[in-house]
Amino acid sequence: MGKVRCLVTGGGGFIGSHLAQKLAELGHEVMVLDINIPDSLRNRASGGITYYQGDVTRLSPDFRLACDWCFHLAALADIIPSIKEPVKYHQVNVTGTINILDHCVNLGVKKLVYASSTSIYGIPKQYPTLESAPADPRYPYALTKWVAEEAVMHWGRVYHLPVVALRITTAYGPGMRARGAYGSVMKVFLPQKANNMPYTVTGDLSQSRDFIFVDDVVSAFIKAAESDVSGEVFNVGSGQPTTLGRLIELLGDENGIVYLPKRPGEPDMTWADISKAKRML
Structure with a gap:
């Protein structure tokens, strides 16, 4: 495939920065839109990446970053902050997504790939969990990811925008941001390990998570963009x-280990059935 013009929203974040870097390495022209662009990213970025600082909730009428592929990753994450600030999460994760969808329709984008989350399944009744499992979000973050995903699929049907949504499990890898004791487990454990601190475990050690390395997530985004698949x-x-x-x-x-009370609405296990992605992407 030849050179493609790409927009990565949230490209200053963990997964987004890896995705932008990989797209640039493949020879594509990459634009990153993020409310916060760390200097470390600007300084180490390879050629082919242009950074734009902006807020997806407040796109100006003259905002026009024309692209062929749009990868929409800009979002607020984590459970506890979403419980404390549900309106803010809705503004960024839902309104921000609709703003980007509108932008893509107006500029004739050829494919939008949306970063969704397996947290929308809540506490699944079946493992491994298929995409056909009912959504049952248990906290505001998961709810906003589901509502935004529904908006993505709706824009695909009504405005004929080619769209794909990727429900990501627990990603890990270089560049993860450290979180508080109630953050995602990898974002908590690795900094604690590096700083010779005890691990903080919410619940008990029998809980399990479907971990995926960030490079594999990036590969899925690129395959989704390259594919002819839409509305999936x-x-x-x-x-x-x-x-x-x-x-x-x-x-x-x-x-050592420090045990904390379990977070509300959190499953004991996450285990995604990935057979559909293997078959179609």
């Missing part, structure tokens, strides 16, 4: 859960 939702994960006990065993537990 795909799980993106490793397809294999790992218990927190096993994860700590691999990392080493020389600094």
Whole structure:
């Protein structure tokens, strides 16, 4: 495939920055739109990436970043902050998504790939969990990701915008932002390990998560953009859960463990069925 003009919203974040870098390495022209562009990204970026600082909730009428592919990753994440600030999460994750969809329709974008989340399944009744499982969001973050995903599919049907949504499990890898004790497990454990601190575990060690390396997530985004598929939702994960006990065993537990109360609405297991993505992407 020849050179493609790409827009990555949220390209200053964890997954978005890896995606922008990979697209540039493949020879594509890349534009990053983010409310916060760390200097470290600007300084280490390869050629082919142009950064624009902006807020997806407040796109001006003259905002015109024409592109062939739009990868929409700009969002607020994490459970506890969403419970404390549900309106803010709705503004960024839902209104921001609709603004980007409108932008894509107006400029004739050839494909939009949306970063959704397997958190929309809530506490699934079946494992591994298929895309056909009912949505049952248990906290505002998950709700906003689901509503935004529905908007993406709606814009695809009504405005004939080619769209794909990727429901991502728990991504990890270089560049993860450290979170508080109630953040995503990898974002919590790795900084604690690096700083010789005890691990904070919410619940117990029997819980398991479907971890996926960030490079594999990036690959799924690019395959979705390159494909002729539209109007589809795909799980993106490793397809294999790992218990927190096993994860700590691999990392080493020389600094001990501190147990915290379990977060509301959080499943004991995440395990995505990825057979559809393997078959169609």
